Amino acid sequence: MAFKGKVLICQGTSGVSGGAHIVSEALKQKLHESGLSDRYEIKRVGDRGLFRDVLIDIISPNGYRWTYERVSVEDVDEIVESHLIRGEPVKRLLAGDDYRMFFEGQLRWVLKNCGEIDPEDIEDYISVGGYEALRKALHEMTPEDVINEIAASGLRGRGGAGFPTGVKWRICRGYEAPTRYVICNADEGDPGAFMDRSVLEGDPHSVIEGLIIAGYAIGASKGFIYCRAEYPLAIRRLKIALQQARDKGFIGKDILGSGFSFDIVLKEGAGAFVCGEETALIASIEGRRGMPRARPPFPAEKGLWGMPTVINNVETLANVPRIIVNGAGWFSSVGTDGSKGTKVFALAGKVKNTGLVEVPMGVTLRQLVFGPGGGMARKGYAFKAVQIGGPSGGCLPEELLDTPIDYESLTQAGAIMGSGGLIVLDEGTCMVDVAKFFLSFTVAESCGKCIPCRVGLVRLYEVLDRITKGEGVEGDIEFLELLGSAIRETALCGLGKTAPNPVLTTVRYFRGEYEAHIKDRRCPAGVCVPLLRFEVDEGKCIKCGRCARVCPVGAIAWERGSFPIIDRSKCIKCRACIIECPEHAIN
Amino acid sequence: MPAVYINGSKVEAKDGATILQAALDAGIYIPHLCHHPDLEPAGICRLCLVEVEGRGIVASCQAQVEDGMAVWTETPMVQKARQISLELLLTNHLGDCLSCPKDNECKLQEVASYIGINEERFKQLRMLAPQFPLDESNPFFLRDPNRCVLCGICVRTCDEIQGIGAINYAFRGFATTIATFGNKPIVESNCESCGECVVRCPTGALVPKNYRKPAKEVKSICPYCGVGCSIYLGVRGNEVVFVRGDKDSPVNEGQLCVKGRFGFGFINSPERLRKPLVKRNGEFVEVTWDEALDLVASKFSQYKGDQFAAVASARCTNEENYLVQKFARAVMQTNNVDNCARLCHAPTVAGLNIAYGTGGGTNPISDIDGASCIFVIGSNTTVAHPVVGTRIRRAARRGATLIVADPRRIELFNHAHVCLQQRPGSDVALLMGMARVIYEQGLHDEEFIRERCENFEAFVESLEQFELDFVEEVTNVPKEKIIQAATLYATRKPSLIIYSLGITEHSHGAENVLALANLAMLTGNVGKPSAGVMPLRGQNNVQGACDMGCIPASFPGYQPVKDGAVRRKFEKAWGCRLSEKPGLTLVEMFQEALKGNVRAFYIVGMDLAYSMPNARMVWEALERAEFVVVQEILMTGTAKFAHVILPGASFAEKDGTFTNLERRVQLIRKAIEPIGDARPDWWITCEIAKRMGATGFDYSHPSEVMDEIARLTPSFAGMSFARLEGAGIQWPCTSPDHPGTPILHIEAFNTPTGKGHFSPLQYKPPAEMPDDEYPLILTTGRSLYHFHLSMTRRVEGLLALHPEERIWLNPKDASKLGIADGDKVKVISRRGEVFTRAKVTEDVAPGTAFMTFHFYETPTNILVNEALCPIAKTPEFKVTAIRVERA
Ligand SMILES: Cc1cc2nc3c(=O)[nH]c(=O)nc-3n(C[C@H](O)[C@H](O)[C@H](O)COP(=O)(O)O)c2cc1C
Ligand code: SF4
Ligand code: SF4
Ligand code: SF4
Ligand code: FES
16 A cells, blocks of 8 residues: 655644634545545644644655645645645745744654654554663563663753653652652743643643653653643543543553552642742642642652652653663753753744744754744844743843853853743833733732731832832832842742742842833833833934834824934833834834 | 750750750750741741751751750851841731730740841832731631741641641732632631631730730639639739649640630620529519528428428539538438539449449540540530540641541541441440440450459340341341441540540430440450540530539539438548438439429529520429429529529639549639629539538538548548549548549459440430421530520620521422521421521431530520439430421
């Protein structure tokens, strides 16, 4: 039988919301009508991390591959008729340079299968080597061997803190107890982060396999996957995958005849950011309110129901099967001294390509932003800062763009690796406003248990708020520093300890901007509305008149060749003109 | 023992201690707010921060000491961090300390004055949040969220100590508050009003209502149930204004239930009896003590012998009970003396006596903590014995296996691993069924049975009858559950059995007790720590009333009246002849009175007209009696039948001892003068005796009575008031240097052969079974908020929490009868009828109904069958066939 061609359709959350199901149905119909059903098979795959939906790949029976982006139902007929029947790819829909650039700078280990295999079919996973690692671990390695291999690989936790995974496992196994547990932390609560979701939706078996291997290594009887309830597709796919793995005998009693028995339970999260913190997560699984408790004792000693428990992040676990199959040496060949392997980032903000990128540890921020990121998105707005590590990460300025991405360097710079949120900010961003924005998230998500976080963050927020309103006073900056560092030192859990980071780093790297707000009552980026004067800087203005055209209330009078005049009694301070002006001439 | 260096000086710390504990123990203060010694550390307030060399700033309430650790409690960094935490804490705290009830006792004030605030910065931080409404719904305490510092002590108390979790954190971030489920007023939650959270709250956020600070405190024992919690009475003038638990007591470790903590209002109630009363022309008139006592003495002189009966009080002290039986036996020349144990735990005394040789619980309450398995049957513990109930909940929370068997779905079901909802009256079948499973699976303790027990073969033979199919049929409990419960009980050792009136108040109550005794012996669970059987005695001194010989067949210490040597000992001591004929038991006294054989009653502190079965029969008997003396603190339903009422002193007004359910004899102390003209009961009994010309009733203080008890009672031989200071002594205590006996039967049983005696048993249905005319089974019990009748109804708050009777009906039965929740209904038995309202609830199984007996308005006991257990003569309160109609 001749090889069949394939049509891959990305159907993760992003693909589905872009209409992938409808496109898929239409394609099926069209192939059928055109008599191509037995030459091309349609295959559902996960998202690839780039927002170009609907994204489809056509792989011809002899293995050539074309990628189409932004495909809609209306394009289906054309693609089938032109490309599949006439052999003429539809040029206007083919993925362009951006797409290529986005993937070129990446090293996709964790995301390898995302967008390539059918996440709802265990056979597809097995066909690319899935569950080989489990077989190898159970049949050829002792639990200690597994731990040693993971330790030797240098894998560190991808959930934020970066604790060496092998060491964590070894500590946990070292505690005598009636039973032990292992938990996969799939609570991914950072706004903007979706790497764990993509893995769960695109390659759930790799996480399950990693979890079983972890269970074997530490001697656990049961594993849990604690997944955000806001991830219905991931939950659905995990359920399917767990059932399939159970049917295949990868989960259950006496797995693959090894004598090792292990079950996995899927738990839906309680819908709070702090539930991703490991002790809060444990409380939540135990049926209590998800509130952190102080460590030590660490979960590895006393975790779920008091038993030694390993908690690992989705991405951490997804790395495990790959390390077991390819060896520690393979993994540690990539990265820096302290940080091995790759890291997935959710690249967002003012860059051309936003989405998930996986890069080797040790590449610089600049390489990331201007490589896969494709550089700045808005013409005329230069790079200003990156916020790395999610809402409790830090803002790093241009001068630090050559900082290598590894745990130590980022921490030293005042940011954190976090779970891998990375937001690029351009000149149109006010750093006080940014700090306030991130803080508003942690203020709302503080669990309310300890005082510095519950009350202190609100007080920090209030000061930022008054600065952005032009009501800042002498001493506010010092107060932010004092209170921010006090919270960092005294809060109980990671949320409170890191929540002041955006404030502290922006004060550290953009102090002048704060001072401008307080002393000059001016927002240099033109963001803080109460501080804006809506004046045209005649030194900068090129008299193009674009501002007059965008003003929704007609408050700007302009005649060709002259400076525009803003009628402040009409102005509603919507900032349309400021954003429109190519020369940043309006303030 | 790790040694740490705190501020440079070496401190020896306990293993596993936190830095804070180690420092406080060494007299070094570290400010702290959310720490409470009874609770797990939480690390909330961040005021206890210290600097540990090499680790930086840590919360000392959580960090454990390590050998050689260097801790600095007052570095500039620490001070700054603490100060900022404190300022943040105060930013939105209501600052009107002077009008706060906790002023001067507030821990927030204490830490604030120690740490101090930076005025400048504080001004910047200060921001008063909007005022939140108070929660005044609970009658005993107030919740003021505006004074709350969210330390979580209340939340942890309710969870860790009380085991309920009625309150928790709610919402997030700055909006976080402490709330009940659904943020409802606290009375609408599952809060049990125990007040444990209130006593621990460091601020004015949780305060007792109408709190008045006591001027002094007097140590005593709670007057309600048989747990015997140790308390401090807070006294102001001649009034008891506050009660708190005694932290040093092994019985309750400071804990109290709602009645013990808040139910003291009856002591100074305006309704207390203040003068002796004599009934003239159907009206009570006040008389002097001389008049009353002379009248009683002259009348009683006419009824000597078996035409007289005395009912002793399970509310009164051991000394008073001793005197009542001494009076009955020595002065009135009859053994007709009994007490309310006849209505509750006489089957325990009889049953455990047959099986083990001692009619008391085998193990101390604190043994609950160490049990691997706890089997609770026929006890709604969290309601009737709340402080033991919370201990059980805590044990289950800690990981002990909890098996609960009860016809009703009681609160403990929520915490149990196995729940068995057996049909009322089917306990022997259930327990023998379990025994059979254990025996057949080979889970019995052969060595224990061989070495320590007798009559095992006959017992095994009697298991024959208890095929599991038959047991399932009789008990309505699925076989699998019986097997599960039996297996757990037999394998999770040590296993402890806890039971109460659900076992005893049956026409075969003693057999139920024997079935439990069998089960414990079968698995070798006797004579060991955290094992055994623990009967939960009903009233504060019901154990003592029996111990003191207020039972018709025994002198104090269960010395039989039939035993000639014993009799001669007492005759010599008391200087009189004593009857060898065992007297009448409680129900029999009234049955005989109806026949005219008993003609005079001396009733001390018992509201028997409403607490005995077939109440109408009792009323008739009382009416028929020629002379009835009632000694009481409040006007009761029984007192109304009296010819003379003698006002007694409450427990707060006298010295003496109570004996709790674990045989612990504990001192109560006079805290206030008797109310009005009331007199201690021991004085009254002695006065009557003396006025009848008796000798041997000249005591100047109850301690002299105890000395006499000790002389005459081997198991009390080592007791004296001096020795009872502190936590009391558990009898047997046979000599002045004997430490008491927390656990019975360690070496041998107290039976004549020294062996534990197995009893073969047969299943017998209850005396009354449902039929077409009376299709439902009524079972009775207690409410958390009431005790019997007279005391708790004088406490406004308790009445508010539970104002009236309700008959619980299963929705299936209710709908068949066309009855909706809250409907007025008529409840009819073969003996009478009462009116009440219905509570429709799944908590009773179809075919069964439940009522309490706390309300004079609804005298439930009119309905109840007086069928007696042939061995213990205890009536069947727990099974009455009834019919319910809409009214
Ligand atoms: C506020 C807070 C939120 C967190 N949320 C997550 C999360 O969503 N996912 C995650 O994997 N780890 C999260 N963590 C980190 C976990 O506590 C924990 O360190 C991690 O799951 C350990 O796994 P790893 O060693 O594989 O990184 C969070 C931590 C904090 C303090
Ligand atoms: S730091 Fe914040 S989130 Fe963490 S325990 Fe404290 S209040 Fe809760
Ligand atoms: S009510 Fe009292 S005990 Fe409870 S959190 Fe508030 S201050 Fe603490
Ligand atoms: S009174 Fe008792 S039951 Fe009620 S909330 Fe407080 S601790 Fe819990
Ligand atoms: S006492 Fe340690 S944090 Fe409150």
